[in-house]
Amino acid sequence: xxxxxxxxxxxxxxxxxxxxxxxxxxxxxxxxxxxxxxxxxxxxxxxxxxxxxxxxxxxxxxxxxxxxxxxxxxxxxxxxxxxxxxxxxxxxxxxxxxxxxxxxxxxxxxxxxxxxxxxxxxxxxxxxxxxxxxxxxxxxxxxxxxxxxxxxxxxxxxxxxxxxxxxxxxxxxxxxxxxxxxxxxxxxxxxxxxxxxxxxxxxxxxxxxxxxxxxxxxxxxxxxxxxxxxxxxxxxxxxxxxxxxxxxxxxxxxxxxxxxxxxxxxxxxxxxxxxxxxxxxxxxxxxxxxxxxxxxxxxxxxxxxxxxx
Amino acid sequence: xxxxxxxxxxxxxxxxxxxxxxxxxxxxxxxxxxxxxxxxxxxxxxxxxxxxxxxxxxxxxxxxxxxxxxxxxxxxxxxxxxxxxxxxxxxxxxxxxxxxxxxxxxxxxxxxxxxxxxxxxxxxxxxxxxxxxxxxxxxxxxxxxxxxxxxxxxxxxxxxxxxxxxxxxxxxxxxxxxxxxxxxxxxxxxxxxxxxxxxxxxxxxxxxxxxxxxxxxxxxxxxxxxxxxxxxxxxxxxxxxxxxxxxxxxxxxxxxxxxxxxxxxxxxxxxxxxxxxxxxxxxxxxxxxxxxxxxxxxxxxxxxxxxxxxxxxxxxxxxxxxxxxxxxxxxxxxxxxxxxxxxxxxxxxxxxxxxxxxxxxx
Amino acid sequence: xxxxxxxxxxxxxxxxxxxxxxxxxxxxxxxxxxxxxxxxxxxxxxxxxxxxxxxxxxxxxxxxxxxxxxxxxxxxxxxxxxxxxxxxxxxxxxxxxxxxxxxxxxxxxxxxxxxxxxxxxxxxxxxxxxxxxxxxxxxxxxxxxxxxxxxxxxxxxxxxxxxxxxxxxxxxxxxxxxxxxxxxxxxxxxxxxxxxxxxxxxxxxxxxxxxxxxxxxxxxxxxxxxxxxxxxxxxxxx
Numbered sequence: 001x002x003x004x005x006x007x008x009x010x011x012x013x014x015x016x017x018x019x020x021x022x023x024x025x026x027x028x029x030x031x032x033x034x035x036x037x038x039x040x041x042x043x044x045x046x047x048x049x050x051x052x053x054x055x056x057x058x059x060x061x062x063x064x065x066x067x068x069x070x071x072x073x074x075x076x077x078x079x080x081x082x083x084x085x086x087x088x089x090x091x092x093x094x095x096x097x098x099x100x101x102x103x104x105x106x107x108x109x110x111x112x113x114x115x116x117x118x119x120x121x122x123x124x125x126x127x128x129x130x131x132x133x134x135x136x137x138x139x140x141x142x143x144x145x146x147x148x149x150x151x152x153x154x155x156x157x158x159x160x161x162x163x164x165x166x167x168x169x170x171x172x173x174x175x176x177x178x179x180x181x182x183x184x185x186x187x188x189x190x191x192x193x194x195x196x197x198x199x200x201x202x203x204x205x206x207x208x209x210x211x212x213x214x215x216x217x218x219x220x221x222x223x224x225x226x227x228x229x230x231x232x233x234x235x236x237x238x239x240x241x242x243x244x245x246x247x248x249x250x251x252x253x254x255x256x257x258x259x260x261x262x263x264x265x266x267x268x269x270x271x272x273x274x275x276x277x278x279x280x281x282x283x284x285x286x287x288x289x290x291x292x293x294x295x296x297x298x299x300x301x302x303x304x305x306x307x308x309x
Numbered sequence: 310x311x312x313x314x315x316x317x318x319x320x321x322x323x324x325x326x327x328x329x330x331x332x333x334x335x336x337x338x339x340x341x342x343x344x345x346x347x348x349x350x351x352x353x354x355x356x357x358x359x360x361x362x363x364x365x366x367x368x369x370x371x372x373x374x375x376x377x378x379x380x381x382x383x384x385x386x387x388x389x390x391x392x393x394x395x396x397x398x399x400x401x402x403x404x405x406x407x408x409x410x411x412x413x414x415x416x417x418x419x420x421x422x423x424x425x426x427x428x429x430x431x432x433x434x435x436x437x438x439x440x441x442x443x444x445x446x447x448x449x450x451x452x453x454x455x456x457x458x459x460x461x462x463x464x465x466x467x468x469x470x471x472x473x474x475x476x477x478x479x480x481x482x483x484x485x486x487x488x489x490x491x492x493x494x495x496x497x498x499x500x501x502x503x504x505x506x507x508x509x510x511x512x513x514x515x516x517x518x519x520x521x522x523x524x525x526x527x528x529x530x531x532x533x534x535x536x537x538x539x540x541x542x543x544x545x546x547x548x549x550x551x552x553x554x555x556x557x558x559x560x561x562x563x564x565x566x567x568x569x570x571x572x573x574x575x576x577x578x579x580x581x582x583x584x585x586x587x588x589x590x591x592x593x594x595x596x597x598x599x600x601x602x603x604x605x606x607x608x609x610x611x612x613x614x615x616x617x618x619x620x621x622x623x624x625x626x627x628x629x630x631x632x633x634x635x636x637x638x639x640x641x642x643x644x645x646x647x648x649x650x651x652x653x654x655x656x657x658x659x660x661x662x663x664x665x666x667x668x669x670x671x
Numbered sequence: 672x673x674x675x676x677x678x679x680x681x682x683x684x685x686x687x688x689x690x691x692x693x694x695x696x697x698x699x700x701x702x703x704x705x706x707x708x709x710x711x712x713x714x715x716x717x718x719x720x721x722x723x724x725x726x727x728x729x730x731x732x733x734x735x736x737x738x739x740x741x742x743x744x745x746x747x748x749x750x751x752x753x754x755x756x757x758x759x760x761x762x763x764x765x766x767x768x769x770x771x772x773x774x775x776x777x778x779x780x781x782x783x784x785x786x787x788x789x790x791x792x793x794x795x796x797x798x799x800x801x802x803x804x805x806x807x808x809x810x811x812x813x814x815x816x817x818x819x820x821x822x823x824x825x826x827x828x829x830x831x832x833x834x835x836x837x838x839x840x841x842x843x844x845x846x847x848x849x850x851x852x853x854x855x856x857x858x859x860x861x862x863x864x865x866x867x868x869x870x871x872x873x874x875x876x877x878x879x880x881x882x883x884x885x886x887x888x889x890x891x892x893x894x895x896x897x898x899x900x901x902x903x904x905x906x907x908x909x
Contacts, residue, residue, distance in 0.1 A: 096631065115631075120627075243447075279455075289445075294433055521765050522772075524765075532756040537770075537773035
């Protein structure tokens with residue numbers, strides 16, 4: 001623990017910590033953009049999508065197969081990965097969204113758990129893991145590096161962070177200044193009333209499913225390159241770090257989600273070089289999420305609604 | 310219906326209904342006795358790998374029992390029940406190496422310690438809404454998993470973690486089983502009896518004062534409050550009961566496998582556990598038995614008996630979960646008897662047609 | 672007897688109850704007023720769901736506002752809600768027994784007291800039947816049985832006749848009328864059905880915009896010009 005105290009109080013050897021900051025910001029970028037995708041879908045449909053990571057993981061596996069087992073161009077694999085996320089998420093939304101629409105948010109979330117299990121099962125079945133099966137999905141951007149303040153930075157890391165900031169900014173502007181964005185905000189406020197006002201709720205929700213799915217696919221493409229291995233179980237549980245970011249944003253604020261995601265990524269990466277706590281650093285998302293949840297609960301709310309059914 | 314109150318008739322109806330052993334109860338008692346007889350006498354004779362599997366089924370039905378009560382009776386979702394199971398396995402293993410307690414006391418102490426851990430997680434979380442509560446249990450499960458990977462299970466070493474990393478593991482004893490049940494078959498019967506006791510505890514809760522208070526909370530919190538129910542206390546009680554069961558199951562599991570490893574518990578298991586609990590059925594205690602079979606027997610059948618990739622089970626769980634949420638909230642425990650009754654009627658009618666239309670139509 | 676003095680409730684910007692002072696002397700008392708007059712808010716104050724900004728409530732000499740919400744049931748406060756609150760998964764008997772168990776009554780008389788309550792409301796279904804299979808009228812009766820079991824001191828009924836056809840309301844009104852004598856409890860009845868209020872209540876208080884505009888013997892109150900104008904809008908009283 002000494003080293004942590006030293007870090008917090010006296011500052012540390014910057015040269016030593018720099019690469020981890022770069023990595024943390026990049027990882028945090030992926031968590032943040034996933035968090036934004038989760039928050040937007042939750043606001044528009046009331047569904048907290050636990051299958052977010054599994055969708056990205058499945059997309060990444062398909063891209064891996066296309067690159068290694070076909071002669072198709074690589075860019076097609078990357079596009080397929082992102083598009084797969086959008087299509088699968090949209091298909092789930094169209095098939096099950098209406099059936100779950102009137103249910104409690106808890107039940108809606110459990111529905112996506114079903115989707116996550118189906119995808120996990122498919123991946124484990126068709127693409128078993130094990131030492132001999134280690135997979136990699138490198139992006140061309142990671143082979144180009146440059147030096148920033150004395151630290152090596154590759155372009156995937158830049159893309160991850162820039163994508164997160166750009167997505168947050170774009171979504172904020174979109175919600176504020178476009179008609180579709182206004183419809184989103186109206187639905188988030190009250191679905192029934194918005195529907196009676198003539199807003200095509202189904203179509204707006206479908207766009208949220210599709211958009212959020214595209215983000216899931218993109219996250220599934222970026223993360224394997226950043227952590228230099230394609231492990232679908234790890235990718236599936238990206239959703240936990242993303243949820244942590246979303247919870248720090250109280251499932252409403254996009255900018256707080258962005259900051260939350262970056263904080264989770266940094267916390268995870270910065271402690272890596274410290275012997276005494278490195279084994280516990282992967283608990284960072286959980287601990288931050290729990291703290292966020294407890295902070296949310298400091299006022300007791302008496303629920304006047306019925307409990308989940 | 311006649312609306313004028315006739316006291317005499319009401320009292321007679323009350324007396325009839327209050328008789329303790331009506332037909333339904335009798336059927337249930339007979340079913341339980343037959344079931345236990347099959348479980349204790351017939352099942353151990355099939356084969357040794359079957360016996361091991363059925364031991365796991367019995368252990369897992371105890372965890373799903375707690376989880377089912379939590380969701381079905383109180384409306385709370387825990388996505389972290391496997392973490393509590395891990396706490397149970399760890400505590401059971403550690404106490405097993407450290408103390409020379411009789412096994413039933415070991416079970417109880419492990420359950421009690423796990424119960425305290427569960428309550429400590431639940432206490433702040435119960436102030437949250439259902440969705441947030443589910444998420445905080447998921448996060449807590451993830452955190453427990455990280456700690457577990459770091460310290461692993463005790464293997465007979467010293468210190469708090471009770472683990473030694475010497476490469477030579479030959480001198481290390483496995484977790485000890487009860488002296489009366491050291492063999493696999495005897496241990497299986499022991500586990501079934503412990504599980505039966507847990508089901509009895511659950512039944513007493515559900516049918517008693519806590520069960521009624523839980524039903525009131527689940528129906529409407531303001532109404533329960535107005536009825537004088539201490540909501541936080543009863544929610545916490547449900548949490549404590551589910552944690553206790555996870556702890557007992559963990560201790561049983563530790564003694565079954567002998568040398569538990571961190572790799573055999575994953576965050577993903579919490580999700581599948583919840584899925585099988587719902588598929589089994591959360592409004593009936595039988596649902597927990599079905600859920601135990603789904604989580605342990607089905608993968609065994611797939612992999613060992615039928616040679617199918619066991620990961621295929623996950624797909625079934627996912628699809629089953631969606632189906633239960635959308636069309637059959639009572640799960641298999643409620644759906645199966647209904648379907649069988651329908652099938653019976655169908656067969657009966659079909660037979661009637663074949664034999665010339667003598668069968669009564671219902 | 673319940674004495675309410677200068678009770679005021681404020682939510683951000685709204686004052687649903689504004690300096691209300693009223694006494695419910697005993698027996699069955701009506702509380703009427705147009706939608707949004709503050710009737711249910713008043714019940715919520717009595718139940719402890721809403722903390723008033725100022726004022727006091729004394730019930731049988733005790734300061735009700737000082738009591739924790741879940742203790743009020745133990746003290747003897749019962750209520751029904753506008754929306755149905757009978758618990759579907761439980762049997763009729765368990766529904767009533769559940770209230771009894773938290774009523775603070777000690778002793779071995781559970782079964783007989785619960786059965787007495789079920790019989791009192793005139794429910795003819797077997798007590799072991801689950802509430803999920805009952806009709807609207809029977810569910811209402813279960814709720815009334817829940818409200819009278821376990822020695823209540825004050826019974827608050829929030830629109831118990833809502834959605835019931837007329838002939839069933841008659842039976843309900845005979846049950847409500849019998850509560851004070853049989854259980855010694857004070858009943859406060861909120862309903863929009865004037866014939867029910869007239870049939871059950873000796874005294875009635877009228878709320879409008881959170882203020883008490885009339886109270887007294889029911890027949891007099893319903894003739895009061897102010898009440899007719901505020902509450903009913905037209906001359907058509909009954």
